[in-house]
Amino acid sequence: MNSGAAGVVLAAPASGSGKTTVATGLIGALSRAGHEVAPFKVGPDYIDPGYHGLAAGRPGRNLDPVLVGRDRIAPLYRHGSRDCDLAVVEGVMGLFDGRIDDRSTDPVAEGSTAQVASLLGLPVILVVDTRGHSQSLAALLHGFATFDAGIRLGGVILNRVGSERHEQVLRAACDRVGLPVLGALPRLAELEVPSRHLGLIPAVEHGSAAMRAVDAMTDLVARHIDLPAVAALAAAPGPGIVWDAAGETVADEPVPSAPNPVIAIAGGPAFTFGYAEHRELLTAAGAEVVVFDPVHDPLPTGTAGLVLPGGFPEEHAEALAANTVLRSAVAAQARQGLPVHAECAGLLYLTESLDGHPMAGVLDAVAEFGPRLTLGYREAVALADSPLWRAGERVFGHEFHRTRLVTTGSRPPAWGWRTSQGQTREGALVHQVHASYLHTHPAGNPAAVQRFVIAARLHRRAGTAAPVP
Incomplete structure (x- = not known):
């Protein structure tokens, strides 16, 4: 049985770290390099998948254990990544952030990026906004790498790096905790996509400007991220549960x-x-x-x-x-x-x-x-x-x-x-x-x-x- 494409999960320590820019650019750069890439977004977000879809040339999809149940995450991943050789899953908020339920005793928050990565058995790449970070980045990465033994942190992407010297210090911090640096992106304000009260303006509304933004993200990632290393890190998920949409019936109602x-x-x-x-x-x-x-x-x-x-x-x-x-x-x-x-x-x-x-x-x-x-x-x-x-x-x-x-x-x-x-x-x-x-x-x-x-x-x-x- 096809268990779906090999893939990686892009996460971050917190919201606002630049996950969408990196994920969209990575989807576009891997597609440009000849891969068939399946794009996914953790959570109920409708806007980011629109940009993912432009970059991949196929629909962006969501993986939300809260809305569909955890048993359907693997089947939906398999369904959405059929005929693809790689998948990129953009996380939501911080790696371990999810639905707040005071009644739950589960250490992994429902709907979190960590939960989806665990359900799919995929490695996590941590995207870190490095503004204000220096040697202490090693302590941050150590915490994220050891907080949950069920999450495999496979590498780091340094985002919004200020200078060559800044990058050298940050790479040394990553080396100290044994995490490979898969790329370092400089600070570029011109990549900002216009937003309003509910977040980014949807790609459909942004028209040709959205495609230009996606192309710019793709160019940036292609220049500064080690694409072969990302592809080599990707792992195939477990077999998951078969989900046959056409086979689900309403038993108490005849179909005319x-x-x-x-x-x-x-x-x-x-x-x-x-x-x-x-x-x-x-x-x-x-x-x-x-x-x-x-x-x-x-x-x-x-x-x-x-x-x-x-x-x-x-x-x-x-x-x-x-x-x-x-x-x-x-x-x-x-x-x-x-x-x-x-x-x-x-x-x-x-x-x-x-x-x-x-x-x-x-x-x-x-x-x-x-x-x-x-x-x-x-x-x-x-x-x-x-x-x-x-x-x-x-x-x-x-x-x-x-x-x-x-x-x-x-x-x-x-x-x-x-x-x-x-x-x-x-x-x-x-x-x-x-x-x-x-x-x-x-x-x-x-x-x-x-x-x-x-x-x-x-x-x-x-x-x-x-x-x-």
């Missing part, structure tokens, strides 16, 4: 026999938050997937189910409002029972207005850009049946937004979860619409994807799918 329903997925610059596995799972469940851009496209002909993923609608609210044909079609189809799965940006698009710009008006709610960031994992319970979930089902999801609903209307909520302040009720259920700020990973919930396709097939059979505009 009908032509494949069209599932329309919003894309373009306003809806950039999605997982590659979502389209694959929808297709495996029997859907015909069509991607469209709500900024200027109509609702695709024959749409029997609509997916509105996350993104940045607040940055494109005026353009989204100007597409009155689509807004009217979505509202009309939702009233006729069109199954709709809306997450975060999708929730905002279904409100009456966003920052004063009219939206689809499916939900009697008003949204606006908020004063603070909402961020974190949630263990949620479905509060009622929907086209995706059954009442009482538990899922892990992730919130990541700077907007808020200032009026919420009277519709039933979609999710409930506990917080330190008590019970939270979130999202909306109306008609066949499931809308929420909560992002879920389809690979962690394949039964929900299949239910959605079944609902779309039934909607199409009822003769209410979207007509030709």
